[in-house]
Amino acid sequence: MPRYEYRCRSCGDTFELSRPMAESGDPAVCPVGHEDTVKLLSAVAVGGAASSAPASGGGGCCGGGCCG
Template sequence: MPRYDFRCRACGDTFELNRPMAESSAPATCPQGHRDTVKLLSTVAVTGRGGGAPSAPPSGGCCGGGGCG
């Protein structure tokens, strides 16, 4: 189930709620009971099992190896 971040405009508290995507835009009440909240834009970090960034092509010279003269 997705997690959504909210900030309370009344007390400034930030909090998270787990709710279905169908309820993503539903109003939220902060843990202190205030109803004036705003949903925050969340960032997502995507990581993979690859070996990092792809290797760069060879550099140097007109043919990529630096041996052209």
């Protein structure tokens, strides 16, 4: 189950909740009990075979040598 990060606007606490994707935007109550919270955006790096491939300089007009 995905984990989502939230911040409480009342006390400033940042906390995580595990919940289904369908409920990610639902209101979340902070551990102290405040209800004025906002979901934070997270930058997640996903690795795999494609991510380990070297970047190529070819392709496109400027990198492919078609200019000029």
